[in-house]
Amino acid sequence: MAEQPPAPATDLSPMEARRLKLLQPLQLSIISPEKLEHAQQIIEKDKAIKPFWVNKYKNEAAKNWDRFYKRNETRFYKDRHWIEREFTIYKQQPTDTKSGTLNCLEVGCGVGNFIFPVLERNPHLFMYACDFAPQAIELVKQHESYKSGRCSAFVCDLTKDPLTDTIPVGSLDVVSSIFVFSAIPVEKLEAAVRNIKEVMKPGGMLCFRDYALYDAAQVKFSSNPGHMLDTNLYVRQDGTLSLFFSTEQIRDLFEKEGFTTAECEYVHRETINRAMDICIDRRFLQAKFIKQ
C-alpha cells in the first residue's frame, strides 16, 4: 500500500503542529506516538564522535565487513525466506520476460542468504551477486548451490566500481538491496543508486528493505553515546556502519535519479526477548522502485 500524503494542518497550536509533524512520516506504522516521541528524545540528545574517528570508520567500512565475514563466516545471518512473500516478482515465470530468464542482481549479497533460497525455488532465474567484502564473495562461491550457469558473484564497491564492468548495460529485470544502503554513508548513496540504474532495464524493479528511523537498534545506539557518526548514522562495536532511513529520504533518493516509486512504507515488527522479558520494536523500511 502506498503512503498517503498527510492532511494539511490548520488551526493547530504550535505544540500540536510539532506533534503532528513528528508523526507524519510514520503514519503507516502501528507503533504508538508515545514510544516514538520517547525514541526521538533519546536520539536528539546524542552527539557525533570526533571527526577523526568518523572518517576512519567511513574509510575502513570494506575492511571491517571483510573482518566480520572472516570471523562469522556463514553463521551470522539466517536465510531470507520471506523475500518471495514480500517481493513476488521473484516468482515470475519465463513467459513474463522475452529472454526466458529473469536476470537479477543482489547488491551487498553477504554470504548469499537471499540468493540461494530464491535460486532454488525459481529455476528461470539468473542471479548476479556482489559485495565489497572479498571474504563474503569467497564464501558465496564455496556454497554447495553455487553453479556458474545460474549465478555469478563478484567483488564490487557499489559506491565506486562500475557494475557495468561485469554486467551488460540495461540488462537486469530485478535488483535487490537488503540491509545494504544502511551500511553506506549518506554522501555516497547517490553514486550507488546511479551505478545500479545503469545495469537495469527500463521497467526493471529495485526491491529495497532496510532499517527505518526510530528502530529499536537506533534507540539502543543513542542510549549508549559514543556510536553516532552523523545524523542517524552509527558505528557498531565491530566497526560496521548502520544508517536509519525515513520513507521520504529513500523515496527522494531514488526519484531524483529517475525511478518511480511503486511502494515505500514502514514495516513494524514486535520481537519478544523472553530472557529479558521485554518487547522490542523493530522498524524497517520496504520499497519497490521502477526504472523509467
Ligand SMILES: C[S@@+](CC[C@H](N)C(=O)[O-])C[C@H]1O[C@@H](n2cnc3c(N)ncnc32)[C@H](O)[C@@H]1O
Ligand atoms: C547487513 S549485511 C546484509 C547482507 C545481505 N544483503 C543479507 O541480507 O543477508 C550488509 C552487506 O552490505 C555489504 N556492503 C556494504 N557496503 C557496500 C558497498 N559500498 N558495496 C558493496 N557491498 C557493500 C557488506 O559487506 C555486507 O555484506
